[in-house]
Amino acid sequence: MSARIVPGATDAAASGAPFVTEPVAYDAILLASFGGPEGQDDVIPFLRNVTRGRGIPEERLEEVAHHYRAFGGVSPINDQNRELKAALEAEIAARGIDLPVLWGNRNWDPYLRDALTEAHEAGYTKLIAIATSAYSSYSSCRQYREDFAIALEETGLEGEIAIDKVRQFFDHPGFVQPFIEGVRDGLVEVQSQLPGIDLTTEVQVLFTTHSIPSTDAAKSGPAERGFGEGGAYAAQHLAVAEVVMHEASQELGGAVPKETGGIPWELVYQSRSGPPSMPWLEPDINDVIGELPSRGVRAVVIVPLGFVSDHMEVKWDLDNEAMETAGENDILAIRVPTPGVHKAYVAGLVDLVLERRDGVPVDERPAVTSLGPWYDVCRPGCCENVRLGFKPALAGIAP
Numbered sequence: 001m002s003a004r005i006v007p008g009a010t011d012a013a014a015s016g017a018p019f020v021t022e023p024v025a026y027d028a029i030l031l032a033s034f035g036g037p038e039g040q041d042d043v044i045p046f047l048r049n050v051t052r053g054r055g056i057p058e059e060r061l062e063e064v065a066h067h068y069r070a071f072g073g074v075s076p077i078n079d080q081n082r083e084l085k086a087a088l089e090a091e092i093a094a095r096g097i098d099l100p101v102l103w104g105n106r107n108w109d110p111y112l113r114d115a116l117t118e119a120h121e122a123g124y125t126k127l128i129a130i131a132t133s134a135y136s137s138y139s140s141c142r143q144y145r146e147d148f149a150i151a152l153e154e155t156g157l158e159g160e161i162a163i164d165k166v167r168q169f170f171d172h173p174g175f176v177q178p179f180i181e182g183v184r185d186g187l188v189e190v191q192s193q194l195p196g197i198d199l200t201t202e203v204q205v206l207f208t209t210h211s212i213p214s215t216d217a218a219k220s221g222p223a224e225r226g227f228g229e230g231g232a233y234a235a236q237h238l239a240v241a242e243v244v245m246h247e248a249s250q251e252l253g254g255a256v257p258k259e260t261g262g263i264p265w266e267l268v269y270q271s272r273s274g275p276p277s278m279p280w281l282e283p284d285i286n287d288v289i290g291e292l293p294s295r296g297v298r299a300v301v302i303v304p305l306g307f308v309s310d311h312m313e314v315k316w317d318l319d320n321e322a323m324e325t326a327g328e329n330d331i332l333a334i335r336v337p338t339p340g341v342h343k344a345y346v347a348g349l350v351d352l353v354l355e356r357r358d359g360v361p362v363d364e365r366p367a368v369t370s371l372g373p374w375y376d377v378c379r380p381g382c383c384e385n386v387r388l389g390f391k392p393a394l395a396g397i398a399p
């Protein structure tokens with residue numbers, strides 16, 4: 001039912017080349033996201049949806065509920081997805097293409113099942129999904145694929161609707177461009193607020209992403225590529241951060257002398273949950289900020305590299321918590337924007353759909369790191385969750 005692999009497309013295990021599927025005349029785009037509460041009464045039911053069977057401590061739930069409560073019980077993520085949907089529709093219309101966009105979430109209204117019902121009523125049978133998540137891991141890829149399978153089952157539309165998913169887009173230029181601009185502008189802002197600051201010794205760029213359990217990280221991406229401890233998840237972030245630093249430094253020109261090691265940067269993690277006994281990816285952004293004064297650092301540029309929009313993890317964990325940590329340590333902190341509805345990002349997402357529709361060959365697919373372009377179809381066992389066990393997933397090769 002779903003897209004077939006192009007005959008002769010090389011096996012990633014053997015060659016390192018990604019799978020590319022045959023062209024498919026898709027009927028519509030399925031914009032798939034996390035979902036979030038839209039009022040105080042939604043907060044607890046939403047958190048129950050997200051954490052069912054996950055062993056998240058009650059204190060953590062109360063803590064997160066408090067973040068939502070401070071925003072009137074309304075997550076910013078829904079309006080961001082409404083804006084993204086409108087921006088995609090505008091970009092598609094501007095290109096003279098007829099491809100409707102349906103929106104469905106994993107954890108809150110409108111649910112994926114609602115979008116599938118809508119698709120069925122409109123007579124659509126072939127959907128191409130864009131998940132609002134760029135990297136490889138259980139939470140950011142496979143869980144979407146599992147939830148597509150569950151939504152088809154819930155609606156009884158198995159066999160009626162096929163759902164493919166665009167490749168993980170962590171290294172697509174459309175996703176990376178806003179971060180390059182943001183880091184460049186952030187460093188310029190630091191220079192204007194602290195004239196004479198030395199970018200090579202007194203500034204630290206912190207690329208931050210969602211922490212995940214270490215066991216999930218180790219399983220992220222196809223096992224045979226052997227990414228090591230942090231799996232594809234950490235490797236992808238590191239590779240993109242390196243490109244962003246290189247490009248942003250180039251754009252700053254003379255401000256970064258060639259003979260230095262460049263502007264110091266590192267990858268940090270945030271928004272950890274789960275029981276304290278369970279290892280999650282570290283170091284935590286707040287711990288790192290706390291150590292910076294002793295290294296002589298006076299300013300940080302915080303780059304939310306793991307996030308596509310300013311949802312709660314950005315608005316609370318960065319704009320509140322990390323900013324507060326920086327303040328306590330007398331460090332100037334500038335937070336770089338997320339892609340949001342940046343023109344390059346929106347155009348890039350449409351390009352990702354069209355490369356699937358048209359079956360664009362691998363060597364013509366844009367990717368700014370040597371890890372990609374990523375697979376059209378996930379490999380067996382890719383991003384499996386050892387804590388929760390095996391669940392069937394769409395848009396992958398069956399084990």
Ligand SMILES: CC1=C(CCC(=O)O)c2cc3nc(cc4[nH]c(cc5[nH]c(cc1n2)c(C)c5CCC(=O)O)c(CCC(=O)O)c4C)C(CCC(=O)O)=C3C
Pocket residue numbers: 034035036037047050051054056060061064075076077132133134137139140210211212213271272273274306310311312313
């Ligand atoms: C990698 C990753 C992304 C990025 C990829 C992507 O974009 O999908 C992401 C995004 C998001 N996470 C979000 C919210 C939550 N995530 C939670 C819990 C968890 N996230 C995890 C990972 C990730 N999460 C994990 C491993 C857990 C533990 C539970 C489990 O093992 O699955 C919890 C439960 C409470 C808590 O534990 O914090 C909440 C409320 C929202 C909505 C924000 C809003 O409303 O604006 C968004 C976009």
Ligand SMILES: [Fe+2]
Pocket residue numbers: 210
């Ligand atoms: Fe999350």
